[in-house]
Amino acid sequence: QQQVKQSPQSLIVQKGGISIINCAYENTAFDYFPWYQQFPGKGPALLIAIRPDVSEKKEGRFTISFNKSAKQFSLHIMDSQPGDSATYFCAASKDYGQNFVFGPGTRLSVLP
């Protein structure tokens, strides 16, 4: 119940395309769902996050869609750029800061 599943494992997208990464969870007590971006040799950096009281959150080219009934959430990167090439992790926690888990990550490559 503590697991967060993430797919796909890797993703190749053309420049200007839409990148979509999906995550699913089991624990209905989770109440905070962030996405992290990690470049090689760097630590993960918080990209965008959502609470379950909203179904969508947009920040620039990045959008989180959240489906509470399906226990799924996804990251959409619009107009994908080569600079977006990185590994993306979803995560989930309950109690806003306690008891959290990370997904296994998705390696995104955006071709020029």
Added chain:
Amino acid sequence: DSGVTQTPKHLITATGQRVTLRCSPRSGDLSVYWYQQSLDQGLQFLIQYYNGEERAKGNILERFSAQQFPDLHSELNLSSLELGDSALYFCASSVEPSWAEAFFGQGTRLTVV
């Protein structure tokens, strides 16, 4: 640059040895988190300290220990090292004890040979 400083950046050591990883949090941050990132286990939370006190424990092995000092820097001690301990070890810090607002350092790459 996140403002979180980790040293050393790279560490190569033999099995059975003990190493200490150091983390200096961002100025003003009271909470420190340690994570392990490996190819097979992904990113795993190890332990959290807040203002010198242990706050939360994750998948930390008994051979591993950590502490946060009065100046708020933290050290992660890994002993009786095994090949499987080879990984990237990240430290993160935040003002409040909420990992959701944490900033990550660049990590220490540990290689056990």
